[in-house]
Amino acid sequence: xxxxxxxxxxxxxxxxxxxxxxxxxxxxxxxxxxxxxxxxxxxxxxxxxxxxxxxxxxxxxxxxxxxxxxxxxxxxxxxxxxxxxxxxxxxxxxxxxxxxxxxxxxxxxxxxxxxxxxxxxxxxxxxxxxxxxxxxxxxxxxxxxxxxxxxxxxxxxxxxxxxxxxxxxxxxxxxxxxxxxxxxxxxxxxxxxxxxxxxxxxxxxxxxxxxxxxxxxxxxxxxxxxxxxxxxxxxxxxxxxxxxxxxxxxxxxxxxxxxxxxxxxxxxxxxxxxxxxxxxxxxxxxxxxxxxxxxxxxxxxxxxxxxxxxxxxxxxxxxxxxxxxxxxxxxxxxxxxxxxxxxxxxxxxxxxxxxxxxxxxxxxxxxxxxxxxxxxxxxxxxxxxxxxxxxxxxxxxxxxxxxxxxxxxxxxxxxxxxxxxxxxxxxxxxxxxxxxxxxxxxxxxxxxxxxxxxxxxxxxxxxxxxxxxxxxxxxxxxxxxxxxxxxxxxxxxxxxxxxxxxxxxxxxxxxxxxxxxxxxxxxxxxxxxxxxxxxxxxxxxxxxxxxxxxxxxxxxxxxxxxxxxxxxxxxxxxxxxxxxxxxxxxxxxxxxxxxxxxxxxx
Amino acid sequence: xxxxxxxxxxxxxxxxxxxxxxxxxxxxxxxxxxxxxxxxxxxxxxxxxxxxxxxxxxxxxxxxxxxxxxxxxxxxxxxxxxxxxxxxxxxxxxxxxxxxxxxxxxxxxxxxxxxxxxxxxxxxxxxxxxxxxxxxxxxxxxxxxxxxxxxxxxxxxxxxxxxxxxxxxxxxxxxxxxxxxxxxxxxxxxxxxxxxxxxxxxxxxxxxxxxxxxxxxxxxxxxxxxxxxxxxxxxxxxxxxxxxxxxxxxxxxxxxxxxxxxxxxxxx
Numbered sequence: 001x002x003x004x005x006x007x008x009x010x011x012x013x014x015x016x017x018x019x020x021x022x023x024x025x026x027x028x029x030x031x032x033x034x035x036x037x038x039x040x041x042x043x044x045x046x047x048x049x050x051x052x053x054x055x056x057x058x059x060x061x062x063x064x065x066x067x068x069x070x071x072x073x074x075x076x077x078x079x080x081x082x083x084x085x086x087x088x089x090x091x092x093x094x095x096x097x098x099x100x101x102x103x104x105x106x107x108x109x110x111x112x113x114x115x116x117x118x119x120x121x122x123x124x125x126x127x128x129x130x131x132x133x134x135x136x137x138x139x140x141x142x143x144x145x146x147x148x149x150x151x152x153x154x155x156x157x158x159x160x161x162x163x164x165x166x167x168x169x170x171x172x173x174x175x176x177x178x179x180x181x182x183x184x185x186x187x188x189x190x191x192x193x194x195x196x197x198x199x200x201x202x203x204x205x206x207x208x209x210x211x212x213x214x215x216x217x218x219x220x221x222x223x224x225x226x227x228x229x230x231x232x233x234x235x236x237x238x239x240x241x242x243x244x245x246x247x248x249x250x251x252x253x254x255x256x257x258x259x260x261x262x263x264x265x266x267x268x269x270x271x272x273x274x275x276x277x278x279x280x281x282x283x284x285x286x287x288x289x290x291x292x293x294x295x296x297x298x299x300x301x302x303x304x305x306x307x308x309x310x311x312x313x314x315x316x317x318x319x320x321x322x323x324x325x326x327x328x329x330x331x332x333x334x335x336x337x338x339x340x341x342x343x344x345x346x347x348x349x350x351x352x353x354x355x356x357x358x359x360x361x362x363x364x365x366x367x368x369x370x371x372x373x374x375x376x377x378x379x380x381x382x383x384x385x386x387x388x389x390x391x392x393x394x395x396x397x398x399x400x401x402x403x404x405x406x407x408x409x410x411x412x413x414x415x416x417x418x419x420x421x422x423x424x425x426x427x428x429x430x431x432x433x434x435x436x437x438x439x440x441x442x443x444x445x446x447x448x449x450x451x452x453x454x455x456x457x458x459x460x461x462x463x464x465x466x467x468x469x470x471x472x473x474x475x476x477x478x479x480x481x482x483x484x485x486x487x488x489x490x491x492x493x494x495x496x497x498x499x500x501x502x503x504x505x506x507x508x509x510x511x512x513x514x515x516x517x518x519x520x521x522x523x524x525x526x527x528x529x530x531x532x533x534x535x536x537x538x539x540x541x542x543x544x545x546x547x548x549x550x551x552x553x554x555x556x557x558x559x560x561x562x563x564x565x566x567x568x569x570x571x572x573x574x575x576x577x578x579x580x581x582x583x584x585x586x587x588x589x590x591x592x593x594x595x596x597x598x599x600x601x602x
Numbered sequence: 603x604x605x606x607x608x609x610x611x612x613x614x615x616x617x618x619x620x621x622x623x624x625x626x627x628x629x630x631x632x633x634x635x636x637x638x639x640x641x642x643x644x645x646x647x648x649x650x651x652x653x654x655x656x657x658x659x660x661x662x663x664x665x666x667x668x669x670x671x672x673x674x675x676x677x678x679x680x681x682x683x684x685x686x687x688x689x690x691x692x693x694x695x696x697x698x699x700x701x702x703x704x705x706x707x708x709x710x711x712x713x714x715x716x717x718x719x720x721x722x723x724x725x726x727x728x729x730x731x732x733x734x735x736x737x738x739x740x741x742x743x744x745x746x747x748x749x750x751x752x753x754x755x756x757x758x759x760x761x762x763x764x765x766x767x768x769x770x771x772x773x774x775x776x777x778x779x780x781x782x783x784x785x786x787x788x789x790x791x792x793x794x795x796x797x798x799x800x801x802x803x804x805x806x807x808x809x810x811x812x813x814x815x816x817x818x819x820x821x822x823x824x825x826x827x828x829x830x831x832x833x834x835x836x837x838x839x840x841x842x843x844x845x846x847x848x849x850x851x852x853x854x855x856x857x858x859x860x861x862x863x864x865x866x867x868x869x870x
Contacts, residue, residue, distance in 0.1 A: 030804050037806075059862040089783040093766045095869040107867050108766055110779060112804045353869035423867040434866040586863040594861050 013078050014373030017302060018164060020072065021122035025129065029053055030115035037112075047599065052135060052173070054128025055114045057599045058107070059426050066424060067092075067106045067117050068131035072163035073141035073156050073183070074102040074377035078363035081375070083124040085359035087117050096359060098352040100417060100470055101180070102140050102377040103131055107424045130167060132599070134175045136249075139163035140191075141183040143376040143384045146306075147337035147344055148185035152203045153212055158241065159183040161299035165242065171249065176256030177264040179249065180221070187503035191379055193220045193229040194473055194501050196266050197248060204235050213237040218248060219270030219278065220505075222467035227267040228505050230275045232282060240286070242299045247285035251278070308339075308371045308387055322394040325408065329397055332449045333410040337386070342371070344386040345396060346410035351418040351436040352381030354405075361403040369396045380417055380458075382410055409449030413457040413540070414440055417470055421463030421480065422584070426596035430480030430491040430516060432463035434585035442520055453534065454527065457541045461493070466598075473501040475541050476523060477508045482593040483515070485572045489591050491516035491584040497526075497559060498548035500541070509548050512563045517581050518570050529556065529565055612833045613709040613792060614680045616720065619644070622678065629673050631681045633689045634712065642722040644682065644708075644715065648672075648729060652689045655696060656820055664700050665736050674732040675702065682708035682715070687791030688782060691825035695841055701737030707791060707829060714789045742828075744814045744840040746852055749774075752814065759807055761815045763823040764846070767868060770859040774816065774849055777857075778805065782823040785830040792830050799834045807831070812838045819847035 036046040047057075050065065058064040069084065084104055088096045091113045092106040099105055109117060121127060131138060141159035145151065162181055166172045172179070181197045184190025192198025198217040203210050216236050220229025236244055248266075255273075257264040270278045334343045347362075354362075362383070366375050371387035378384055388396055400406035409415050418436025421428040439459060448454055462469030462479040471477030478493035492513050499508030514522050530540050533554040546552040548559060556562060573581055584591050614622075622628035623646050630647035632639050639649040648671050655667065673679060679697060683689040690707050697705045708715070716722060744752070752758045753776055762769050762777040769779040784801065787793040793801070802808060813831055817823035821843035831839045842849075850856065 030800075033804070061859065061862075090781065091784065093864065093868055094783075095867060097867065108770065108864055110805070112806070113784075113801075115804060116801060350869065353867060355869045358869065420867065421863075422861075423863045423865075431863050431866060434863065437866070584863075586866040 013367060014307070016075070016077050016080075016125050016374075018072075018160060019125040020070065020127040020129075020167065021118075021125050022127070022129070022168070023119070023122045025053065025127075026115050026118040026122060029118055030112075033112055033115065048133065051133030051599060052130060053114075053118070054131035055109075055111070056132045057426055057597075059422065059424050059428070060594070060596055063111060064108050065111050065114050067109050067114055067128050068099070069104045069106070069121060069126055069128050070131045070138040070163075071102045071104065071126070071377050072139050073145075073159040074143055075156075075160075075374055076104075076377065076383070077124075077374045078366045080124045080126055081359050081363040081366070083120055083126075085356045085363070087120045088359065089356045091117055094356050095353050096356070097420070098349060098354065098377060098381045098383060100352075100379060100381055100468070101138050102379075103138050104377075105420075107420070127167075130172070132178075134177050135179070136163075136166040136169075136172045136175075137178050137180045139166075139181045139183070140379070142185040142189045143346075143378045143386075144189050144335065144344060145183065145185040147335075147339060147342070147386055148189060149336075149338040150186035150188060151201060151338075153201045155183040155185065155199065155201045155214075157301045157303045158199070158201075158214075158238070158299065161301045162241075162245065165299055166245075171246070171253070175249070175253055176258045177266070179252065179266065181245070191473075191501045192217045193505040194222055194226070194470075195220055195229065196252075197245060198229055199241075202235055204237075211237055214241060216244060218282070219267045219275070221265055221267040222470055222472050223265060223267075224262065224465050224467070225268075226467060226472045226507050227271055228507065229267075230270070230279070232279060238301075239298065240290075243286050243289045244282070247282050247289045250289070251281050251285055306372050309373070310371050310389060311368055311373070323398055323401055325401075325406065326394055326397050328447075328450055329406060329408045330393060332408045332412050332414075332455070334393065335411070339387070341390050342387050343390060343393065344384050345388050345393070346378060346382055346384045347400070347405050348407040348410040348415055349382050349405075350440055351416070351433050358403050358405055361405070365396065365399055368399070380415065382415070407444065409440070409444055412449045412455040413459055413475070414443040414449040414454075416440060416459035416461060417474075418461045419463055419469035423586075425463065425468075427466060427598040428463035428480065429482055429593045429595065430463045430493065431585045431587065432461040432469055432478070432480050435478075435493075435516060435519060436461050436469075438585055439520060439523070448527075453531070453539050456539050457544075459523065460499075464595075465494075471496060471499070472507045473499040473505070474508060475499065475544055476526065478514070478519065480516075481513075482591070483513065483572075485574070488575050488582055489593065490572065490582045491591050493519060495522070497562065498544045500545070504545075506548075509559050511559050512566055512570065514566075514570055515572060515581060516584055522566055522569055525566060525569060526562065529562070610835075611706050612829050614706040615709050616715065616718070619680055619708060620720070622680070628678045628680055629671060631671065631679060631690075631693060632712070633681060633683045633693045638684070640724060640726075642716075642724050644712070645721055645723050645725075646727050647682075648727060650693060652683075652692060652822070655693060659696060661700060661736060661738055664696055665734060668697065668700060668702070668734045669731050670729065672729040672732050673697075673702070674734050677704065677732070679705040680708055681705065682712055684712040685822075686711060686782070686786055686826070687829075688822040688826045690791075691829050692820065692822045695742070695821070695825045695828055695843075699739055699742055701735060701739060710789050710791060742840055744816075744842040746842070746844065746848055746854065748840075749814060749816075749842050749849075750854065752812065755812075757811050759811045759813045761807070761813060761824070761827060762846075763815055763817045763827045767865060768818070770862075770864050772846075772850075772856045772858055774846065775855055775857040777816070780805065780827065782817070782826055785826055791826065792833055795834055798830060802831070802834060802836070807836070810838065812840065814840045814842050816842035816845040816849075819845055821845055
């Protein structure tokens with residue numbers, strides 16, 4: 001082991017355009033922690049302060065925090081990877097975690113060290129400010145924005161401008177609850193209907209000239225109760241983007257439920273009020289915002305194109321044999337870009353986890369292989385290197401193999417989402433995180449990533465009903481809970497089928513409770529049942545979609561029919577027959593549900 | 603005495619070492635493995651692989667080793683390694699324990715020395731044996747018995763320098779976690795004094811508390827922490843040199859962070 005050497009970062013590195021950090025927040029946080037420890041700051045105020053700065057509580061302890069580093073629009077640069085690598089070794093567990101919302105999380109950080117992480121982040125222009133708490137959370141953008149062949153224009157500059165406008169903005173410091181923006185490239189790659197504000201870029205032709213704008217969706221979101229968002233209007237021109245955002249937030253700020261913590265996301269307001277009423281309110285409020293801004297407020301959208309430059313590599317270029325596994329990886333981990341000769345390469349992680357060494361290695365791989373000189377976080381706990389020349393792919397694959405990042409299946413069902421579960425979260429009932437890893441390991445061993453029938457399906461797992469694992473929009477989704485036989489408890493998951501987040505977004509239908517240790521056999525059984533009945537052109541996703549919509553004509557016509565086939569698999573054995581059944585993954589002590597206070601609503 | 607050397611110096615910087623080597627006013631100890639040493643090393647350095655020292659680190663044996671390396675009470679000694687300063691720290695601490703008052707750590711690792719393009723060779727120097735005295739400094743050593751009683755005092759801070767996950771899994775009750783990685787900065791085995799001081803201040807490691815450091819087995823990672831604490835002038839620091847391995851073998855009480863599966867967050 002050697003100390004990571006930041007001094008040697010290549011002068012060629014692309015530098016970020018926006019500095020998100022404020023160094024003074026570092027000392028302020030350190031001092032506030034001291035005051036809190038001295039009893040001069042009450043618990044509730046301190047928690048709000050801590051969350052506003054992006055430090056979340058940790059399971060069953062007040063001594064540790066999780067620091068959630070925001071990556072607006074998912075963009076991350078080589079030197080930022082290297083800094084986060086170093087910070088994870090110094091203050092966390094030597095690994096970091098990619099979330100589903102383009103954040104990188106450092107877990108099990110001692111509360112008193114959090115300010116040191118802020119200091120390190122500030123050195124590379126990053127912040128965790130407003131990554132938690134009742135604020136505008138990280139503004140997401142599709143990892144394919146700018147390279148997707150189905151997009152009308154690149155939404156990235158708009159996502160960055162939105163993030164910049166609301167970060168530290170007084171109007172967004174004390175909302176009734178958190179507030180989330182997702183920008184996307186196209187219907188297929190987005191998650192625009194499952195978020196407070198979702199935006200798809202659109203171009204409208206008027207009198208022969210084209211105008212940029214967005215399709216905006218409001219009031220969706222995943223949680224204890226999930227809702228699909230509604231489209232505000234046919235087309236929102238770009239100059240109305242900010243007015244619309246402000247108007248929506250003002251309505252939420254004014255009318256959102258500040259008392260009932262379990263129902264205070266904007267989606268509840270929309271649902272209680274009814275969409276049409278809410279929609280009208282937005283139109284009225286937008287007119288007021290437009291008329292009353294003392295100066296013309298517009299987003300500061302920087303649309304200067306990024307420089308695309310083939311990197312000059314110092315590394316060995318000598319031809320060597322393409323390693324085994326390349327074709328499989330190429331198929332399941334890369335996407336052709338609209339720019340000819342380039343692909344975007346997705347890195348397969350296990351439930352979003354990555355070691356400090358791998359983070360560090362990514363820094364150099366970006367410099368050596370990405371012609372845009374930066375990377376983009378994905379929506380599914382992963383990260384993508386874009387603008388990789390087709391000819392460079394075999395060499396990149398070899399390099400990824402060397403650092404253990406060449407696993408296949410990133411863009412398939414074999415890379416499930418697993419929230420952090422009992423590894424760190426106070427609310428978790430099961431170890432959803434490990435379950436996701438177990439499924440991935442098994443399915444890659446079975447080479448299911450190569451199966452075209454499965455590649456557009458998804459598996460998503462939450463450790464409790466609160467949907468951080470996004471189970472509601474999975475083809476096969478799970479959320480954790482406990483069940484018992486007599487006095488013996490075992491970890492159990494509610495399974496739902498048919499969820500999706502594309503143009504036909506819908507929430508999965510509840511099917512059956514599956515014991516943790518039966519989840520893998522149950523998924524394999526579903527695949528088997530599907531294979532026996534599939535029609536030409538079918539995928540598992542399209543087959544399940546037909547079933548949940550009542551359009552399937554085989555013997556399996558409903559969720560209930562699937563349930564009947566699966567029921568024999570989920571009968572609990574006695575503890576004597578199978579003691580392992582009663583243990584959760586990653587634990588050798590008897591299972592019990594135990595939770596602390598959640599902070600989502602704090 | 604509060605400091606490592608009479609001058610209070612903990613580290614020797616690269617340029618000073620080079621000039622001391624030219625002046626022949628220093629004994630340099632390379633604590634890497636013999637094969638690595640034979641390949642190349644800092645000119646004039648003698649080799650004392652840590653494993654060799656640890657095979658028997660009784661004061662009598664250490665005295666013989668020190669004499670054979672041509673070190674007497676007045677010799678200025680600089681120790682280096684290629685493992686972020688931890689092995690070098692353990693050797694330096696051992697000399698200090700013997701009563702040697704003039705030993706410092708090279709500020710960086712051998713790899714970094716080489717990456718700077720600095721001189722190295724493969725010659726083993728001819729050493730004339732010297733006579734060192736023995737004045738054991740028991741005030742810098744913590745034994746398990748000592749630790750067990752000291753722990754009950756309010757003014758004692760116990761620091762665990764292993765990695766975070768190991769700490770969460772099991773540690774000596776009352777210890778605080780300060781992984782060894784926290785102590786370094788970029789190319790330097792220790793952070794700058796100001797940075798180190800701020801880190802310790804935040805963690806409440808200040809003032810006149812007695813501080814005891816430990817790590818996994820032989821006092822290397824905690825040896826580095828011992829010098830980190832010294833570097834900011836914390837006067838009363840001890841190394842529990844037999845560390846957690848002995849503590850567990852003695853079946854003394856340990857503590858665990860319960861009800862969380864933190865290992866499953868690791869991508870290792």
